[in-house]
Amino acid sequence: MTAIDYINYAVAVLTIGLGLLGWLAPRWTMDVLDMKSGPTNMAYTEVSAVSGCLFVGIGAGVLFLNEPMAWIALGLAYGGAAVGRVTSILRDQAGSRQSWTFFGTEAALAAWLVIANTPAT
Numbered sequence: 001m002t003a004i005d006y007i008n009y010a011v012a013v014l015t016i017g018l019g020l021l022g023w024l025a026p027r028w029t030m031d032v033l034d035m036k037s038g039p040t041n042m043a044y045t046e047v048s049a050v051s052g053c054l055f056v057g058i059g060a061g062v063l064f065l066n067e068p069m070a071w072i073a074l075g076l077a078y079g080g081a082a083v084g085r086v087t088s089i090l091r092d093q094a095g096s097r098q099s100w101t102f103f104g105t106e107a108a109l110a111a112w113l114v115i116a117n118t119p120a121t
Contacts, residue, residue, distance in 0.1 A: 004116050008071050011109055012059045015074065019055025023048050034098075068117040075113025082106035 022029045026047040030037065033051075037043040058077060062070045085103045089095045 007112065008117070009063065011074070011113060012063045015055050015059035015062075019052050019057075019059060021052075022050075023052025023056060026052065068119055071113050071117040075110045075117070078106045078113065079110035082110055 026044045029035075029047050029051055030043060033047075035043060035047070058074055062074045082103055085099065085106060089099050089103065
């Protein structure tokens with residue numbers, strides 16, 4: 001295995017771990033993310049699905065497939081999250097230290113996964 005493989009696997013395990021927290025501990029996740037539930041409690045299902053099992057599924061999927069394009073797809077997912085986050089930071093004046101830290105992490109993971117796994121031409 002190469003250093004790229006080890007880092008890719010670490011990112012996948014991190015992704016799965018974050019997903020497990022979102023899925024199995026949605027209230028804790030919502031507290032960390034400064035989110036509140038409304039009258040229908042729909043927020044809990046949203047966190048379990050989007051901040052939870054979606055991450056578990058894509059993390060497990062890239063480990064199972066272990067193909068460059070799968071790793072790039074995970075990078076594009078992190079890139080999409082980074083774009084959405086920075087858009088909200090700028091549009092909604094939501095630039096807390098935590099928001100910028102999450103953005104930086106998402107952008108760094110996106111860049112790593114896309115650049116490191118793009119085949120040389």
